[in-house]
Amino acid sequence: MLNGYAGFQGILGHHDAALPAMRRAIRLDPQNSRYRQHLLANLSWARRFEDVLMAALDARALNAESYLAGFYSGTSNLVLGPKRGRKASMQRIQLR
Numbered sequence: 001m002l003n004g005y006a007g008f009q010g011i012l013g014h015h016d017a018a019l020p021a022m023r024r025a026i027r028l029d030p031q032n033s034r035y036r037q038h039l040l041a042n043l044s045w046a047r048r049f050e051d052v053l054m055a056a057l058d059a060r061a062l063n064a065e066s067y068l069a070g071f072y073s074g075t076s077n078l079v080l081g082p083k084r085g086r087k088a089s090m091q092r093i094q095l096r
Contacts, residue, residue, distance in 0.1 A: 002028070003035055006042060015046035033063040040072040049076035 002025035011017035022039045029035060036059040043052045056073035059066050 003038055007038055010042040010045050011092065013045070018042045019046060031060060031062065033036060033066065034040040037066060037068040040068055044072050044075065049079050052056075 004008055006018045006022035006025060009021065019042055020037075021096075022035065022042050024034045026039060036055065037053050037065045037087070040052055040059060043049075052072050053076050056069040056076075059069040063069070
């Protein structure tokens with residue numbers, strides 16, 4: 001239910017409602033890789049590209065074959081440029 005609500009709010013551009021709803025859906029079902037992929041889409045629509053890179057690592061941890069994690073991390077790296085995108089990814093890896 002929250003997943004659908006978050007997706008709808010994200011499409012409408014209501015990111016202040018979409019992102020907390022999507023994060024809550026993930027907290028309720030942390031093993032659902034599809035929810036993490038939908039979070040990537042919502043973060044991308046909100047133009048939070050550094051957060052996309054961090055969330056993509058989490059999505060790949062659950063599903064290494066995730067096409068959407070690769071797609072959204074690739075487009076975020078294009079937007080951020082090679083240095084900023086790589087820096088955000090490395091910071092996330094070091095925090096683990």
